[in-house]
Amino acid sequence: MSAVTSLPLFGPVAALLVAATIISAHAEIPLNERRSGYADLGRETKAMQDDDTANPAMLAVLDGEALWNARTGNGRACAGCHGDAKTSMKGVAARYPAYEPKLNRPVNLDQRINTCRVERQEAKPLAYESKDLLALSTYIGMQSRGEPIAPPTDPRLTPFREAGRATYIRRQGQLNLSCAQCHDDNWSRKLAGNIIPQAHPNGYPLYRLEWQSIGSLQRRLRNCLIGMRAEHYDYGSPEYVDLEAYLMWRARGMPMETPAVRP
Amino acid sequence: MARALINVPAKAKRGEIITIKTLISHVMESGFRHTSTGVRIPRDIIDTFTCTFNGEEIFRAALHPAIAANPFITFHTVATESGTFTFKWTGDGQFSQTETASIVVE
Amino acid sequence: MSDTKQAILANRRQMLAAAGAVAGGLALPVISAPPARAQIQSNPAQLGMAIRKVAGSAEVKVGKVTLDVPPLSENGNSVTMTVTVDSPMTPKDYVKAIHVLSEKNPQPNVITVMLGPRAGLPTIQTRIRLADSQDIVAIAELSDGTFWQDTGNVIITLGACLEDLPDGTRTD
Numbered sequence: 354m355s356a357v358t359s360l361p362l363f364g365p366v367a368a369l370l371v372a373a374t375i376i377s378a379h380a381e382i383p384l385n386e387r388r389s390g391y392a393d394l395g396r397e398t399k400a401m402q403d404d405d406t407a408n409p410a411m412l413a414v415l416d417g418e419a420l421w422n423a424r425t426g427n428g429r430a431c432a433g434c435h436g437d438a439k440t441s442m443k444g445v446a447a448r449y450p451a452y453e454p455k456l457n458r459p460v461n462l463d464q465r466i467n468t469c470r471v472e473r474q475e476a477k478p479l480a481y482e483s484k485d486l487l488a489l490s491t492y493i494g495m496q497s498r499g500e501p502i503a504p505p506t507d508p509r510l511t512p513f514r515e516a517g518r519a520t521y522i523r524r525q526g527q528l529n530l531s532c533a534q535c536h537d538d539n540w541s542r543k544l545a546g547n548i549i550p551q552a553h554p555n556g557y558p559l560y561r562l563e564w565q566s567i568g569s570l571q572r573r574l575r576n577c578l579i580g581m582r583a584e585h586y587d588y589g590s591p592e593y594v595d596l597e598a599y600l601m602w603r604a605r606g607m608p609m610e611t612p613a614v615r616p
Numbered sequence: 617m618a619r620a621l622i623n624v625p626a627k628a629k630r631g632e633i634i635t636i637k638t639l640i641s642h643v644m645e646s647g648f649r650h651t652s653t654g655v656r657i658p659r660d661i662i663d664t665f666t667c668t669f670n671g672e673e674i675f676r677a678a679l680h681p682a683i684a685a686n687p688f689i690t691f692h693t694v695a696t697e698s699g700t701f702t703f704k705w706t707g708d709g710q711f712s713q714t715e716t717a718s719i720v721v722e
Numbered sequence: 723m724s725d726t727k728q729a730i731l732a733n734r735r736q737m738l739a740a741a742g743a744v745a746g747g748l749a750l751p752v753i754s755a756p757p758a759r760a761q762i763q764s765n766p767a768q769l770g771m772a773i774r775k776v777a778g779s780a781e782v783k784v785g786k787v788t789l790d791v792p793p794l795s796e797n798g799n800s801v802t803m804t805v806t807v808d809s810p811m812t813p814k815d816y817v818k819a820i821h822v823l824s825e826k827n828p829q830p831n832v833i834t835v836m837l838g839p840r841a842g843l844p845t846i847q848t849r850i851r852l853a854d855s856q857d858i859v860a861i862a863e864l865s866d867g868t869f870w871q872d873t874g875n876v877i878i879t880l881g882a883c884l885e886d887l888p889d890g891t892r893t894d
Contacts, residue, residue, distance in 0.1 A: 397792050397802035406623040409686040412641045415619050546879030547796060562797035564885075565643070565685035576885040616796030633842035646851065648828045669840075676836040677846075682827050684800040684849035691835070692843035 382537055382551060387607060390550040390615055393541075398562070402614040410491060410560040410612030413484075413567045417492025420485055426476030431489075434473065442496035447609050448503045450598045452510050459513050461594050462490050463569065481588035487567050491558045494611035502555060502609060504602045513591075517599025520592060526583025547616060553604040554597065556613025563616060570597055617713065618642055622703060624717040628695035636667065636675075639688045640705055640713065646681035662687055662707035670699040679707075695721045769823060769859070772830035776821045776861055777869040787872040789822075789860040798852045798878040803832075806845040807862045807870070811837075817844040819863040826856035852878055 391399065405411055421431045421438055435441040450459035453468070460468070466489055467478035479486035504510070522533045535544065536552040543549070557570040564572070571593045578585035586592045623637040640662070647659025659681060667675040674693050687705075703715045773782060790804040807817045816839045822832040832850050844862070852858075855877040862870045 395792055395794065395796055398796060401800075401802070406621065406637045407639065407688055407690075409639065409641075409688070411621055412619045412639065412686060415621065562800045565799050572885075579885050644851075646828075648853075672840070674838070674840045678831075678834040680829065680831040680833060682824055682829075682832040682851050684851050688847075688849050690845075690847040691841065692845060693840055694842040696840075 380537065381603065382540070384606065387553065387604070388540075388551055389553060389555055389607060389610065391556070391610060391613065393548040393550055394614070394616070398614055398616065401560075402556075402610070408560065408612065408614060410558070410567050410614065413488045413491040413558070413560075414495055414612060416484070416488035417490075420489050421492055426470065426474035429474045431469070431474075438493060438496050442493045444497055444500045444503065446490075446494040446497040446611060447500045448505050450510075450513075450594050450601065451505055452507050458591060459510055459594055459598050461571075461597050462493065463571075464589065464594070466490060466493070482569060482572055487558050487569060490569065491567060491612050494558060494609070497609045498611055500609050501606045502601055502604045504598070504605050510598060513595045514598045514602050516592075517595035517597070520596055521599055526578070526581040528582050530581050530583075532577065552600070553607055554600045555604050555607050556610035556615065558611065559613040559615055561615050567612065570600075618705075618711075620703070620705075620713065620715045622715055622717050624701055624719055626718075627720045627722070630695060630697070630721055632695045633692050634695050634719075635690060635692055636701070637688070637690045638665070638667075638703055639686060641686055642705075642707070642711070644679075644681065644683055644685045644687060648681065660708045660711075662705045662711060664704075664706045665689060666704050667691070667693075668702045668704075669693065670697070695719065697721050765826065769825050769830050772823050773859070773861065776823075776863070780867070780869050782861055782869040782871045784871055786864075786870040787820075787860050787862045789858060789872040789874040791858055791874040791876050793875065794877050794879065795852070796879055798854070798880075800849045801852050801876055801878075802847065803850050803858065803874075804845065804847040805860045805862075805872075806843075809844050809862075809864065811839055811841060811844055813839045814865070816865045817841070817862050818865055820844070820846060821861045821863070822850070823859045823861070824850075824852065824856060825858070827851070827853045832858070852876055854878060 391402065394402070401407055401409075418438075424430045424433075431438070446462055449462040449465065451465070452458070453460040453465075463481060463486055466486065470476045471478050479489070520532075522531050524531045524534075532552070535549050540549050540551040554570045557573070558567050560567050561573070571588050574593055574596060575585045575588075619641040621639040623635075625634050628634050642662050643660060644662065645657055645660040647657070647661075649657045651657065661681055661683070662679055665677045665679060665687070666673060675691050677689060679687060698719060698721045701717045701719065703717070704713070706712045786808045788806045788808075790806075791801060795801045803822070805820050805822065807820065809815065809817045811817065817837050819837065820835045822834070823830045824832050833848060835846050837844055850858075856875070858874045858876065860872050860874075864870065
């Protein structure tokens with residue numbers, strides 16, 4: 354990574370270009386050929402996502418709205434500082450993971466929510482994949498629905514995106530498969546009867562029919578690793594966050610669909 | 617209290633057929649799944665859903681384990697007068713939940 | 723040959739014959755969840771009994787009912803199903819009940835809906851679970867005591883990259 358850090362930085366644009374050159378060294382899907390997993394859904398599943406009165410994920414959104422307004426810990430509610438989420442959280446989920454200077458690394462939205470809870474609300478952090486954390490991140494995520502994914506141009510994120518990309522293209526597990534082999538090289542072909550998507554994280558947290566519940570991107574990544582018969586990480590691991598950072602970069606510009614529905 | 621999402625039009629004309637959509641959070645554990653050690657996971661489902669309007673039952677459904685988790689039911693009724701819909705779900709483990717929605721019929 | 727063994731063989735022959743009749747209609751290769759469990763198999767006797775329970779000795783005629791299910795579903799956990807019946811829904815002529823039955827689920831009943839003239843439109847939509855690719859039957863019971871049915875067929879595909887849940891629970 355010394356090549357990146359030793360380059361003089363002529364402002365965010367230059368940094369973006371530098372980052373773009375390094376990250377897209379692997380044959381990525383051309384930007385104009387990118388396709389959301391929504392496009393591969395059956396008619397009924399698409400209808401489920403499109404209808405806010407029928408999407409099961411909306412139940413989590415309602416729970417999240419209640420939590421947003423609920424006082425906790427030292428008596429503060431999210432709404433106490435952030436007001437109406439529709440305005441204050443618009444576009445926020447679209448630019449996570451973001452760099453956290455106190456930890457010298459990026460954090461994802463779940464971790465940012467917990468930071469707020471612990472530091473500002475003096476409340477206990479919510480467990481990963483817990484009903485409450487999913488509810489809050491879905492509610493906040495929905496405020497970015499329709500917004501283009503906008504990974505920050507912060508150059509400090511580059512080494513972590515690179516680490517995520519390295520994981521993405523690395524063959525691993527008992528099947529010796531890499532993420533890229535399915536999702537970059539064989540998307541739109543079939544695997545076990547289902548269409549292989551390009552695997553963009555543009556709808557998370559989402560309602561997965563397989564789970565019969567809402568879940569985060571990390572849960573889905575865990576499924577992938579188990580499916581590949583590879584070692585999976587604990588929730589909140591830097592490996593997952595780095596991967597998220599890379600995947601969001603890979604999906605830059607695509608509109609957010611949170612809360613999506615997927616098979 | 618399970619989270620429920622109900623969609624009833626706020627207003628309708630007398631004699632108009634309206635669509636009612638209901639969605640409630642519930643695991644609908646079928647009772648046919650097993651853990652990896654072969655232990656059966658007990659059944660836990662909503663088995664009855666009723667809708668009454670101003671006290672009169674207009675819709676009833678008996679649900680079985682084959683209904684997907686977070687049961688979603690769409691049905692219709694004729695708007696006759698203004699009033700209140702009462703939706704009730706009951707099931708295993710003495711599960712019982714009631715929600716209401718109002719409509720103005722002109 | 724013992725009586726029990728004869729009975730088992732006779733049963734098996736009956737089941738295969740009936741299964742053949744049901745499966746004969748499928749021209750497509752069936753892509754379905756690997757059925758490791760004994761209950762995922764065609765059980766026309768179970769379905770037949772369930773239909774008798776609904777209609778008694780009355781004939782269940784084909785018609786008036788439209789069962790809308792997708793021919794191919796990405797996941798058996800949630801298949802959208804719409805049933806509608808051709809009926810004026812007047813106090814003299816209306817749909818009393820709609821019964822939905824499945825061919826291969828561990829137990830045949832899916833949902834039973836009680837309607838009346840207040841329903842306006844005899845149409846319902848819900849999401850159902852299908853254990854395997856199979857037929858679904860929707861039977862409408864009319865106010866004049868007649869029974870009508872429609873059948874739909876759904877092929878279930880299984881997603882790749884499943885998970886084992888933290889406590890060891892299988893997802894099937």
